[in-house]
Amino acid sequence: MNEDLREADTEAAGRRSSARVVEEALGFLYPAALRAAAAVGVADHLADGPRTAAELAQATGTDPRNLHRVLRLLATRGLFEEDDRGRFRLTAAGDALRTDAPVSARSAVLMLTDRALWLPSGEMAHCLEKGTSPFGQIFGMPFFDYFAQNEDTAAVFHDGMAAMSDAENEPLADSYGFPATGTVVDVGGGHGGFLLAALRGGPGLRGVLYDRAHVLAGNRIDTSDVAGRCAVEKGDFFASVPPGDLYLLKRILHDWDDEQCVGILRNCRRAMAPGGRVLVVDAVIPPGNAPHQGKTLDLMMMASLVGRERTEADFAELFGAAGLRVARVIPTPTVLSIVEGVADGDGRP
Incomplete structure (x- = not known):
């Protein structure tokens, strides 16, 4: 009898496990929706109130039945909500999907689910079997070469990164507390949102936004409150970086392998003034099994690029190879941390 009960418990546990695994496998359909x-x-x-799927379909030029099916799934996670009259409303949690939301995430969603990131993720077994990204096999060239040849895809990427950054920049700048004076060089700074937040925090600071020419074309740094305090300079951070006191590397190192990261950091080390600092702003993977967005982003890096998200020990190793040392790791209200590096041998904390 006891043996029969144990077998029944084992079978029940097996069915629960099977159901859970199948549910997890279907999870990819949510970001698709x-x-x-x-x-x-x-x-x-939906900014002005709830509407039916038929009304929304007419407004968006879509099929009403299929639009209802998509919204019904999204409503299961709280971004939309369907009422008993079949009308959908946008919840507070989903408000950032609006293009004109105060901090819109729509461009970020379109970037994160773009085929350049989506298709390689579906071939993740390639990463395990070959130890390399399947991106080149799918698109015929490495990630950034593909972007250089596809202006529309590059625009989606840069607009999406700017949208992700908009929600991060101010809390990141507040978490560090920038000095009152000096020159801040934003290396690979894209449209300049983080540099702008830094300059606003230090009214005596001067800034240099440093990136490729085609990226700088979309910069937003020319605002009245920092007028005359920021230069825009084009270049390649693998070759050199401009001189300065403080170097920002926000969501840069995670794109590249260890050797390339050391090269970028060495260029910062060579160019920085005495007493200068390097701020690497990336996810720092914590130990343990708890969820962390960095663990998810790490697989995106693995599938589409050559880089990875790193632990504090990983950053210490990179800094050491570049003639720097980690002075401190500063947590922030965002998924990112600030890893502050100083010249090796600098006695400051």
């Missing part, structure tokens, strides 16, 4: 809703701009038509 999220992308579809963002692509057709559904949320923009």
Whole structure:
């Protein structure tokens, strides 16, 4: 009898496990639905109140039945909500899907679910079997070469990164507390959102936004409150960086392998003034089994690029190879941390 009960318990546990695993495997359909809703701009038509799927379909030029099916799934996680009259409303949690939301994430959604990131993720077994990204096999060239040849995809990427940064920049700058004076060089700074937050925090600071020419074309650094305090300089951070006192590397090192990262850090070390500092702003993977967005982003890096998200020990090793040392790791209200490096041998804490 006891043996029969044990067998029954084992079978029940097996069924629960099977159901859980199948549910996890279906999880990819949620971001697919999220992308579809963002692509057709559904949320923009809900700013004034709830509407039926038929009304939304007419506004967005989509199929009403299929739009209802997409929104019904998204409503299971709280971004939309369907009422008993079949009308959908945008919740507070989903408000950032609006293009004109105060901190819109729509461009970030379109970037994170773009085929350049989506398709390689579906071939992740390649990473395990070959130890390399499947990106080149799918697109015929490395990630950044592909972007250089596809202006539309590059625009999606840079707009998406700017959208992700908009929610991060101010809390990141507040977490560090920038000095009152000196020159801040934003290496690979994209559209300049983080540099702008830094300059606003230090009214005596001067800034240099440093990136490729095609990226700098979309910069947003020319605002009245920092007028005359920021230069825009094009270049290649693998070759050199401009002189300065403080170097920002926000979401840069995670794109590249260890050797390339050391090269970038060495260039900063050579160019920085005495007493200068390097701020690497990336996810720092914590130990243990707790969820952390960096663990998810790490697999995106693995599938599409050559880089990875790193632990504090990983950063210490990179800094040491570049003639720097980690002075401190500063947590922030965002998923990112600030890893502050100083010249090796600098006695300051």
